[in-house]
Amino acid sequence: MDQIQAMRVFGRVVETGSFTRAAESLDMPKGSATKLLQQLETRLKVKLLNRTTRRVTVTPDGAAYYERASRLLNDLDEMEAAMTLAQGKPGGRLRVDVGSSIASQIIIPALPDFYRRYPDIQLDLGVGDRPVDLISDNVDCVIRGGELTEQSLVARRIANMGLVSVATPAYLAANGTPRHPLELEDGHTVINFFSPRTGRLFPNVFEKGEERIEVAGRHKLSVNEGNAYLAAALAGLGIAQVACFQAMPHIARGELVEVLPEWKHPLIPLHVVYPPNRHLSARVRAFVEWAAEVFAKAAEREQPRKEALVA
Structure with missing residues (x-):
C-alpha cells in the first residue's frame, strides 16, 4: 500500500x-x-x-x-x-478558477508568458462567475472580486477594479443623457447584474465627494456573467456599470459613451484566494506572483485613467 x-x-x-x-x-x-x-x-x-x-x-x-x-x-x-x-522549476497540475471577463481579457492573453516561465505547470482554468468551493472542488486558488466573507481562506489583494457607467450612442440619442444618478429611476433603463450564487441584484452605486447614492433603476434585463453584461451594454439595452478594463476599448472606438463621469463607483478589490493548506505550494506561489504582475501591467495600460485598474 x-x-x-x-x-x-x-x-x-x-x-x-x-x-x-x-x-x-x-x-x-x-x-x-x-x-x-x-x-x-x-x-x-x-x-x-x-x-x-x-x-x-x-x-x-x-x-x-x-x-x-x-x-x-x-x-x-x-x-x-x-x-x-529553490530550483526555480515548479511543476505539476494547478487548478485555478477565474471570472469570465477577467479570464478572457486579462489572464488568457497573458498565458504565453506564464508558460515561458513555468513550462512544467499544467493549468486547469475554470472560467465562470459562479463561486466554487475551493475545498470540496479541490481548486488550488481563485481570482474573485469583492470583499471576502470566508474567514477560513487565505487571500492576497492583487488589484482594485474600477467601474464606469456607459451606454451606446444610439441609446443616448433615443433616451437622452442622464445628468444625475436618480434619473436612472425614471426615464431610463439600466442593465442590472445579479449574484450567480444568491440571485441578489447588485445596486448601481455612485459617489461624488461625501455623497453616496444607490440606484436600483428600472430594468428589463439582468444577467449574472461579466461578458454577457458587456454584450448587453453594447447591444444598447440600457445603461450599465461595466468594468473599466472591459469598457475602455469600446469607449475609445466610440461604441460606448461614458455617462455621469463626475460620479464614481467604489473600487472593487480583486483577490487571489486559496485554502490555508495550499499557501506553501510552489505552483500556487508562482501563479499568484505572476498574476500580480499581470494586473500591474493591466493598470499601466489603462493610464491615464488611473482608477480603471489599480494594482
Whole structure:
C-alpha cells in the first residue's frame, strides 16, 4: 500500500464527502481510491469512515486521524515546495478558477508568458462567475472580486477594479443623457447584474465627494456573467456599470459613451484566494506572483485613467 497516497485519498473523501469526487480530484479510478482506503483502515485497525448508499461520514477515530494526517501532508507539501521553488522549476497540475471577463481579457492573453516561465505547470482554468468551493472542488486558488466573507481562506489583494457607467450612442440619442444618478429611476433603463450564487441584484452605486447614492433603476434585463453584461451594454439595452478594463476599448472606438463621469463607483478589490493548506505550494506561489504582475501591467495600460485598474 502507498500509505501517503492512501492518506491523501482519505483526506479528500473527508473534504468532499464522496469517494467519487475524491477519486476525480486525485485523477484515479473510484475503485482504486476505495481499495486504498480499505487498506489504510486495515493497517490502522480502526474504522475511519461510515459509509451508506447516500453519504460518507467520518468517525471519531477518523476525525482525529484526519487532523494529524493533514498536518503531516502539509509538512510534506511544504518540503517539496521549498525544493522546487529553490530550483526555480515548479511543476505539476494547478487548478485555478477565474471570472469570465477577467479570464478572457486579462489572464488568457497573458498565458504565453506564464508558460515561458513555468513550462512544467499544467493549468486547469475554470472560467465562470459562479463561486466554487475551493475545498470540496479541490481548486488550488481563485481570482474573485469583492470583499471576502470566508474567514477560513487565505487571500492576497492583487488589484482594485474600477467601474464606469456607459451606454451606446444610439441609446443616448433615443433616451437622452442622464445628468444625475436618480434619473436612472425614471426615464431610463439600466442593465442590472445579479449574484450567480444568491440571485441578489447588485445596486448601481455612485459617489461624488461625501455623497453616496444607490440606484436600483428600472430594468428589463439582468444577467449574472461579466461578458454577457458587456454584450448587453453594447447591444444598447440600457445603461450599465461595466468594468473599466472591459469598457475602455469600446469607449475609445466610440461604441460606448461614458455617462455621469463626475460620479464614481467604489473600487472593487480583486483577490487571489486559496485554502490555508495550499499557501506553501510552489505552483500556487508562482501563479499568484505572476498574476500580480499581470494586473500591474493591466493598470499601466489603462493610464491615464488611473482608477480603471489599480494594482
